[in-house]
Amino acid sequence: MNDLDLIRRYEPVLRFTRGEQFFPIRATDYLRRCSLWLQRPGEEPRELVTEGHLSPATLGDDRPAGFGSVQYLKFIDPLNIAELAAYRLRTGFERRSEDEVFHPGPGRLARVGYTARFIDAIFSLTLLARGRVPGDTAAAAALVCRQMDAEPAYHARVLKQEGWIILQYWVFFPFNNWRSGFFGANDHEADWEMLCIYLADRPNAEPQPEWVAYASHEFEGDELRRRWDDPELHKEQGTHPVVYTGAGSHAAYFQPGEYMTEIELAFLSPLARLAEFAQRIGRNLTRLAQGQMPRSQANHVRVNTFRVPFIDYARGDGQAIGPGQPRPWGAPEPLTPTPDWVKGYRGLWGLFVRDQFAGENAPAGPMYNRDGSVRRAWFDPLGWAGLDKVAPQASADEAVAVRTAELETETEALRRSIQANSQRLHTLGIEQQAMYGRAHMRHIYLEHGRQIQSLSQDLATQRGRLTENRALLESLGRYAARLGAGERAPAQAHLAHPHRPIDPQELTIGRVAELWSAMSIGLMMMLFVGLVLFARQALFVGAAGLVVLLTLIEAGARRRLRSLLHGLTIVLAVLSGLVLLYEFFWPLVEVGLVLAGAYIMWENIRELANRR
Known part of the structure; x- marks a missing residue:
């Protein structure tokens, strides 16, 4: 089977959310609509190649630009007022099918607390100051894409590494409208997404698919992949x-649903790391480690207080592209x-x-990062x-046999070395005992003592390694037996935090809670300004009262007043205990x-009384 046949045999199916x-x-279709620009530090952007004159053959031409310069493509210009009005009017009168209408889920801010909402407010305000894609660019891009009416297509490569094909x-998308279309974190022109299928390269048989990995935002490592027989991998x-x-972000997921995604602000990174550490310690202390916690808690999405929360809608209820x-x-x-x-x-x-x-900056191509x-x-x-630590299943038997042979050779060498060192240690001990009490042999006696101590430590290390090797050989033997019987580890054994x-139970948020979460931070800011303007002399008391009031309203909106009162009772009891301890x-x-x-006296006297 040639490379193209393999690519077509396993090509993916992409399912989108309504409204995409x-x-x-x-x-290449996108390139023909683009112009090429150069941005040098401290200068205005300069057009290098005008729209219509750029092609795959000329894009890779060498264009030295100097340190700090950025070359970028420009797909479209934002619509002017007349064009935007015409576009809105035309799309407003179009009869849209149900798979084109997006309905957002429960408000993302209702799923987090005040601190995360406040950081979200800071993030929103930064959009006013930092660079961003103009607001009408998404509409212009949608209009151009409609005019292009391009055929769905993907780009593919095949490579072989360490027994894998x-x-x-x-997959290339002309635009990412996560922020403007689906209340996400960003918009940007162009979007490259990727997935890998890993097949065992079998010389005398067809390649066997074993793993699939989906690119999702900036993640990497074990969490990106699923085994081919994993029931969570739909085929x-x-x-x-x-x-x-x-929706809009084009990140890839294995299951349909709504995903909580967090964006970290650079100046809050230390606090975010500290919050992660505290969460990890809390889980360890309560013995709710992975695999031991109840399923309801294992599936619970933990939100870092010092990151900005966003929802990635990957419902799969819209259009679909691919075989069948x-x-x-x-x-x-x-x-x-x-x-x-x-x-x-x-x-x-x-x-x-x-x-x-x-x-909001566009990404680089499939081969490069932005830098x-x-x-x-x-x-x-x-x-x-x-997967660099995982051998293909087809060659696992051979890998186990090779490692077993290596370990047996190493174990035998260790055994012989231990025997020789043990004999040497006995000899040194006999010689040292023979020298005991002879004043003229004091230096030799002390040197023997140092040699005995060093050799004894080396011998202990070797015996420890020998014990570990024997245990590992036993494990390899049992693993080889399981492989021979066709057994495999659980499909998700490699996942620590999938x-x-x-x-869905977390999505049952009332309208009152959603409305309050949307208003709370802005209202808090306005009330604080009111305190500063009209009650500055009682600012501390007023701020404390404001915090209490907002906490009560939050608990009421979430129907958690009883939990709040229970928590306050515990806090007050602890504070009372601390006050008593201090006083x-x-x-x-x-x-x-x-x-x-x-x-102590009682225990000692009882011991004396029982001594007979």
Whole structure:
């Protein structure tokens, strides 16, 4: 089976959310609509290639620009007022099918507390100051994409590494409207997404699919992949993995649903790390480690207080592209060997808006990061998905046999070394005992003591390694037996913190709670200004009262007044205990010492009384 046959046999199915406006197209179709620009530090952008004159053959041309410069493509210009009005009027009168209408879920802010809402407010305010994609750009992009009416297509490459055949599918979207279309974190021109299918390379048989990995935002490692037989990996016709694509963000997920995604602000990174550490310690102390906690808590989405929460809608209830779907894929665009337009162009594939957080800047191409360095997923697809430590199942028997033979050789060498060192240690001990008490041999006696101590430590280390090797050999033997019987580890044994959709029970949030969560931070800011203006002399008391009032309203909106009162009771009890401890510290210490002394006397006398 040649590379193209493999690519077509396992090509994915993409399922979108209702309301999605941008779908995968060939990057070459996009290029023909773009112009190429250069941004030098401290200068105005300069157009290098005008729209209509850019092609895959010229994109990779060498264009030295100097340090700090950014080359970028520009897909469209924002609509002017007349064009925008005409577009809104036309789309407003169009009869849209149900799979084109997006209905947001319960408010994301209702799922988090005050601190996360406050940080979200800061993030929203930063959009006014930092670079961002103009508001009408998404509408203009949607209009241009309608005019293009391009065939759905993907780009693919095939590579072999360490016993694996890796099918890498790159999907290109002309625009990302997560912020303007689905209340997400950012908008940007162009969007490259990727998934990998890992097949065991079997010399005398067809390649066998074993793992699938989906790119999702900036994640990497074990959490990105699922085993081919994992029930959470949905497949069409048995060979085409289903990708549930985030609305507007185009991140890839294994299950349909709504996903909580967090954006970290750079200046809050230390606090976010501290919050993660505290959560981890709390889980360990309560013994609710992974695999031991109740399922309801294991599926609960933990939100970091110091990150900005967003919802990624990957419901899969909209259009679908791929085998067996209403819109099949066109012919794939090969990336093997690497085309010049991929390896020669390190710039951005869309508008560069000078966003300090980089979220609104367009991404680079499939081969590069925004800074021009090569993506790990490109040069190390095994390590990117945490598979560099995993052998293909087809060669696992051989790998176990090889490692067993190596370990047996090492164990035998250890055994012989231990025997020799043990004999040497006995000899040193006999010699040292023979020298005991002879004054003229004091230095030799002491030197023997140092040698004995060093050799004894080495011998203990060797015996420890021998014990570990024997235990490992036993484990390898049992593992080989399981492999021979066709047994495998659980499909999700490699997952520590799988990214799963929000539990539907967590989505049952009342309208009052949603409305309050949307208003609370703004109202808090206005009330605080009112305190400063009209009650400055009682600012501290007023602020404390404001916090209490807002906490009560929050609990009432969430129907958690009873939980709040219970928590307050515990807090007040602890505070009362601390006050009593502070006020009566020394009397309590004295009473404690007297009681401890009496207990010790009692135990000692009881021991004497029973001695017969």
